[in-house]
Amino acid sequence: MEKKWKVLITFAVVIVLVAGLYSFTNWFSIVTGYFKGEDASTRLTSCLNNKDTEFYFSFDCVDCEKQEREFGRGFSGIRKIDCGLGKIDCPNVREVPAWYINGEVYYGFKSVEELNVLGGCV
Numbered sequence: 001m002e003k004k005w006k007v008l009i010t011f012a013v014v015i016v017l018v019a020g021l022y023s024f025t026n027w028f029s030i031v032t033g034y035f036k037g038e039d040a041s042t043r044l045t046s047c048l049n050n051k052d053t054e055f056y057f058s059f060d061c062v063d064c065e066k067q068e069r070e071f072g073r074g075f076s077g078i079r080k081i082d083c084g085l086g087k088i089d090c091p092n093v094r095e096v097p098a099w100y101i102n103g104e105v106y107y108g109f110k111s112v113e114e115l116n117v118l119g120g121c122v
Contacts, residue, residue, distance in 0.1 A: 040069060040072075048115065056093050056096050058084060095104060095107050101118050
């Protein structure tokens, strides 16, 4: 009978330790901002998508290509609007690249730090 209690207590301790470890790592990832190993670009993409962000571009825009390289791999998750050659498909946009974030339009190339600030993702 005593062996049965030892096994049950050991099992309970292991369960508590595993649950504690899981809770701690989840808390730590929230506090540090690293959710499930995502990089900064992916976190920025998630944040900007929560703000209904759109990126206006055209294929003949050199700064648009530079913006994509600056943003990194998370750029594929951003909603993009192709304005076509000469912005023919975006009559309300003055120039490209342009970012629509939180109801405001921001023109020109933006660094990742600027996008974090504009989107309130800091």
